[in-house]
Amino acid sequence: MRLSFKIAARFLKFNLAQTFLIVTGIAIGVSVQVFIGLLIQGLQQDLVNTTIGNSPQITISATKEAAVIENWEEAIDEIKENEPGLSAISAAADGPAFLLKDDRSDPVIVRGWIFEDAEGIYSIEEKLVEGRLPKEGEVIAGLNLKDELGLSLNEEMKLATASGRIEEYRISGFYDFRVSSINSSWVITDIKTAQGLFDYGDEVTSIEMQVQDVFAADIIADSINNRIDNEDLIIDNWKAQNQELLSGLNGQSISSIMIQVFVMISVVLGISSVLAITVMQKSKEIGILKAMGIRDGDASRIFLLQGLILGVFGAMLGVALGLGLSVAFTTFALNPDGTPVIAFYINYGFIALSGGIAILASLVASFIPARKSLKLNPIEVIRNG
Amino acid sequence: MADIIKLEKVSKIYGDKIKTQVLFDLDLAFERGSFNSIIGASGSGKSTLLNIIGTLDKPTAGKVLIGDRDVSILAKKQLADLRNSTLGFIFQFHYLLPEFTALENVLMPHRIKGGGVDKSTFKKAEELMDMVGLSKVKNNPANNMSGGQQQRTAIARALMNNPEIILADEPTGNLDSDSTENIYKNLREINERSETTFVIITHDRRIAEKADRIVEIKDGKIEMDVSR
Numbered sequence: 271m272r273l274s275f276k277i278a279a280r281f282l283k284f285n286l287a288q289t290f291l292i293v294t295g296i297a298i299g300v301s302v303q304v305f306i307g308l309l310i311q312g313l314q315q316d317l318v319n320t321t322i323g324n325s326p327q328i329t330i331s332a333t334k335e336a337a338v339i340e341n342w343e344e345a346i347d348e349i350k351e352n353e354p355g356l357s358a359i360s361a362a363a364d365g366p367a368f369l370l371k372d373d374r375s376d377p378v379i380v381r382g383w384i385f386e387d388a389e390g391i392y393s394i395e396e397k398l399v400e401g402r403l404p405k406e407g408e409v410i411a412g413l414n415l416k417d418e419l420g421l422s423l424n425e426e427m428k429l430a431t432a433s434g435r436i437e438e439y440r441i442s443g444f445y446d447f448r449v450s451s452i453n454s455s456w457v458i459t460d461i462k463t464a465q466g467l468f469d470y471g472d473e474v475t476s477i478e479m480q481v482q483d484v485f486a487a488d489i490i491a492d493s494i495n496n497r498i499d500n501e502d503l504i505i506d507n508w509k510a511q512n513q514e515l516l517s518g519l520n521g522q523s524i525s526s527i528m529i530q531v532f533v534m535i536s537v538v539l540g541i542s543s544v545l546a547i548t549v550m551q552k553s554k555e556i557g558i559l560k561a562m563g564i565r566d567g568d569a570s571r572i573f574l575l576q577g578l579i580l581g582v583f584g585a586m587l588g589v590a591l592g593l594g595l596s597v598a599f600t601t602f603a604l605n606p607d608g609t610p611v612i613a614f615y616i617n618y619g620f621i622a623l624s625g626g627i628a629i630l631a632s633l634v635a636s637f638i639p640a641r642k643s644l645k646l647n648p649i650e651v652i653r654n655g
Numbered sequence: 656m657a658d659i660i661k662l663e664k665v666s667k668i669y670g671d672k673i674k675t676q677v678l679f680d681l682d683l684a685f686e687r688g689s690f691n692s693i694i695g696a697s698g699s700g701k702s703t704l705l706n707i708i709g710t711l712d713k714p715t716a717g718k719v720l721i722g723d724r725d726v727s728i729l730a731k732k733q734l735a736d737l738r739n740s741t742l743g744f745i746f747q748f749h750y751l752l753p754e755f756t757a758l759e760n761v762l763m764p765h766r767i768k769g770g771g772v773d774k775s776t777f778k779k780a781e782e783l784m785d786m787v788g789l790s791k792v793k794n795n796p797a798n799n800m801s802g803g804q805q806q807r808t809a810i811a812r813a814l815m816n817n818p819e820i821i822l823a824d825e826p827t828g829n830l831d832s833d834s835t836e837n838i839y840k841n842l843r844e845i846n847e848r849s850e851t852t853f854v855i856i857t858h859d860r861r862i863a864e865k866a867d868r869i870v871e872i873k874d875g876k877i878e879m880d881v882s883r
């Protein structure tokens with residue numbers, strides 16, 4: 271093995287220009303693979319983030335008849351304990367109300383949160399553009415609502431519920447979710463305030479969750495459903511509500527795989543044809559080595575190791591090139607506001623996989639010359655000078 | 656003394672459609688530790704005979720025994736090991752590996768045998784290079800040497816594993832008479848010191864006459880076989 275490696279390395283070093291060419295060929299294949307793969311993954315990640323990144327991915331809500339979730343604190347504890355895939359969980363007390371200002375009466379949704387839990391889902395602090403988070407008896411409103419109604423900080427907001435109750439709350443701040451339907455309808459407050467306004471007592475109306483692997487949301491939702499097993503509750507997940515987005519993402523994944531398969535095929539074909547030529551080039555050397563008594567296994571291992579070495583160097587160079595391309599792309603392809611057009615997410619697993627596949631492909635490609643070398647008879651070389 | 660090489664009724668026919676018979680029912684044996692020369696006109700079949708003895712080529716008919724072992728029944732691995740440890744080749748065309756230096760070429764049979772290269776192995780290779788008069792160019796790439804230097808390197812390489820048998824095909828064809836003289840003196844010394852059997856093809860009658868035995872091949876048959 272050591273001898274085969276030594277000879278393989280020496281052969282490659284001896285034909286340095288040719289070796290460099292093959293390594294470059296493999297590297298270009300790998301870099302295209304890495305770049306396109308990361309690009310598409312970045313696109314998907316962006317899409318997923320903007321669509322569901324700051325919203326609950328699994329929601330437990332009460333049916334109309336039940337109206338509220340009883341024993342919600344125990345339910346949360348149980349879910350937390352048994353579902354390791356969750357990244358955030360938060361209870362909410364929600365209800366419809368009318369915002370009364372001047373002569374107008376606008377429908378809004380009042381959302382009562384425990385802010386330290388809700389932060390994990392909504393990143394509300396980032397979205398606060400004015401003032402601070404509400405304490406008990408305070409609310410925050412979206413920018414659209416503010417502009418529409420001319421609301422101002424520390425003003426009292428008058429809210430009327432369907433049951434006829436009218437309450438006033440101090441506006442402690444304004445937020446911007448960058449989604450106008452939210453910005454014009456959500457009035458966010460502390461959970462106690464909402465519970466008081468809607469007479470929920472200590473109960474809540476929904477439990478919202480985010481998961482680590484967004485694509486596993488449906489599986490986790492099913493598992494929660496089985497665990498809770500309560501007919502008064504409805505469990506929903508983003509996948510069930512976003513079929514179109516999902517099929518779009520799927521299409522992208524498939525096209526990405528297709529591209530990668532074709533790149534890989536061309537890499538394999540390239541390496542195997544070049545390695546097949548090197549076995550012809552080196553047939554004299556192999557003949558001499560066989561006349562000196564090298565075993566067939568060691569002789570063919572020379573070519574496998576050449577394939578392996580070419581693959582490893584090609585993969586390393588290719589990964590470096592691919593990452594470089596990606597970094598260049600995020601640095602130079604910018605939106606007018608200076609953010610990258612596509613933010614790359616460096617997926618180390620995927621990069622390692624691309625490199626690994628290239629190495630494996632090189633190894634497979636070198637099986638052909640390795641087999642050919644088995645058939646080589648030293649006398650052919652000795653006789654023909 | 657016992658025969659280390661034995662050929663029984665060895666024939667060689669080249670070609671499938673147009674058959675050329677090159678060797679005709681040869682019966683030939685070489686004693687262990689003997690120093691033999693083979694002479695004959697060009698095309699008489701000397702190289703063919705030597706390649707068959709060296710297991711590189713197969714006879715069309717007949718048997719080859721090396722140290723009492725019939726080589727036709729050996730597995731590929733055993734054959735490889737036989738070539739590596741028992742036989743030492745010096746080819747008509749020297750055949751070095753151009754990717755390696757002269758010294759590395761000399762060490763190659765040892766590496767193939769599977770031994771690591773320690774100080775004593777290294778010293779041995781250097782001594783062999785010294786013996787063939789190449790200590791100055793031992794670190795040259797093999798293809799950066801003159802034809803005669805390459806041939807001498809090939810001689811050193813054949814001796815590296817202390818083989819029982821050295822098969823040489825015109826080993827000094829490219830050398831001047833002084834170097835030739837010197838190399839034969841060394842080979843003879845090795846022959847006497849370690850009982851290595853030599854079978855050497857040569858055109859040079861003066862050299863042939865220094866051997867223990869001269870076998871002359873003519874048209875694939877033994878024309879003359881004299882021992883001193």
Ligand SMILES: Nc1ncnc2c1ncn2[C@@H]1O[C@H](COP(=O)(O)OP(=O)(O)OP(=O)(O)O)[C@@H](O)[C@H]1O
Pocket residue numbers: 653669670675677695696697698699700701702703704747
């Ligand atoms: N592969 C082959 N196919 C057909 N004929 C061959 C083949 N190899 C050798 N021959 C023929 O066999 C005969 C003997 O060849 P060989 O090489 O053994 O001669 P030689 O005695 O070594 O000659 P020289 O002194 O020139 O080296 C020649 O006539 C040659 O043409």
Ligand SMILES: [Mg+2]
Pocket residue numbers: 701702703747824
């Ligand atoms: Mg010849």
